[in-house]
Structure formats: structure tokens, C-alpha cells
């Protein structure tokens with residue numbers, strides 16, 4: 001486990017010293033130019049790192065639930081779209097097959113990369129079922145979480161003919177998006193989204209909430225609520241004005 005260092009320094013950090021998730025950062029801050037990631041000497045701040053840790057813990061079970069829901073669809077050949085989406089965030093309505101395929105690629109590819117960086121021999125997965133490969137890989141990424149999230153960009157094979165360049169924190173960010181999409185696919189609706197923008201009514205940041213699948217955005221500070229559509233108009237106006 002990492003030691004968590006809390007920085008309370010009021011000094012405005014440069015871009016290089018902020019959480020790379022930017023406006024998506026769980027501790028994003030508002031500055032003149034918009035929303036920026038929380039000050040952080042590492043690519044991901046502590047709250048975002050904690051979310052990645054949680055996602056690695058949750059992913060193997062989510063995978064099993066997705067597989068159980070796949071049925072015969074699991075035996076169909078992956079489409080071209082599937083192979084292209086492995087390295088980048090999937091849409092929230094991604095299919096179970098896209099989701100299981102992406103997690104398998106992301107977890108095993110990065111587990112291999114990280115264990116290689118740590119100078120350890122890689123695991124032999126030839127006789128392992130896919131679920132066990134994912135569980136072992138997520139365990140390994142948990143153990144080497146810091147090595148992973150600071151990992152420099154590397155070229156990774158997505159298919160035999162395609163590769164992408166991805167850094168460790170980018171892959172971790174994809175995993176966070178994967179978790180949201182997987183939970184949504186499985187109908188696990190208790191997830192609450194916390195939009196990073198300040199409340200349009202009381203201007204307090206970090207107080208907006210939206211239940212996954214809900215059409216309403218609500219402020220936990222002043223109690224006002226908006227439909228998602230109206231709220232997005234606010235955000236566009238706000239981004240346009242920034």
C-alpha cells in the first residue's frame with residue numbers, strides 16, 4: 001500500500017504538478033481557465049489513486065458478472081470495433097463482450113509491463129482461464145500500483161497489426177471509465193456521479209450529485225435540482241465563458 005501524502009500548500013501548482021485527469025480529477029479545482037486536476041507530484045492525485053485501487057479490487061467480480069450475462073454471445077468473433085476499443089475508453093453503453101475483452105487486454109498487458117519494469121519474471125498464463133488471468137493481473141497491479149500509475153508511455157500491441165502508445169496513468173484512467181461502463185451495463189445503479197463543476201445556483205464546488213441513470217442533477221448544498229439537459233446547458237455556457 002502507498003503512503004498517502006496530503007499537501008495543504010496554497011501555492012498554485014504548475015500543469016506538471018497537477019493530477020493528469022484534469023477536469024475529471026476527483027479533487028479537481030476551479031481556476032480562471034476552467035477546472036484543473038488537484039495539485040499532485042504524481043500523475044494521479046491521492047483521491048484518483050484511491051479510485052483506481054478500488055476499481056482494481058472491483059474489476060474481477062464485475063468481469064465474472066459480465067461473463068455470466070454473456071451467454072452464447074461470448075462465442076461470437078470479436079468485431080473490428082472491439083479490437084480498436086481495447087486501449088481507449090469505451091462508450092458507457094459498451095456491450096458485455098467489449099467490456100470483458102477490454103478488461104482482459106488492459107489488465108494482462110499492463111501487469112506484464114509493470115512486472116517487466118519491476119525486473120521480475122512475468123507469469124505464465126497459457127493454462128489459466130481468462131477470469132483467473134484477470135484476477136491475478138489486477139492483484140499484481142494493486143501490488144505495483146505506484147509503479148503502474150507513474151509508468152512512462154509505452155507502445156502496446158492491441159492486435160497483431162495495431163499498437164497504441166499509452167502511459168500508466170492513462171491506462172488507469174481507462175480502467176476508471178471501464179468500471180463505470182461495466183456497472184452501468186450490469187444495471188448497478190447506486191453509483192453516484194459527482195460532477196466537478198460548481199453548483200449553478202450557489203456556486204459551491206463539489207456539491208452536485210447525480211445517481212447513475214438518473215435524469216436529475218441535484219445540489220447537496222442548496223437543494224436545487226435540474227434535469228441533465230438543463231444542467232449541461234449551464235456547463236456549456238460556463239465552459240464557453242471560461
Ligand SMILES: [Zn+2]
Nearest residue numbers: 019025045048
Ligand atoms: Zn485526481
Ligand SMILES: [Zn+2]
Nearest residue numbers: 199202219222
Ligand atoms: Zn447549490
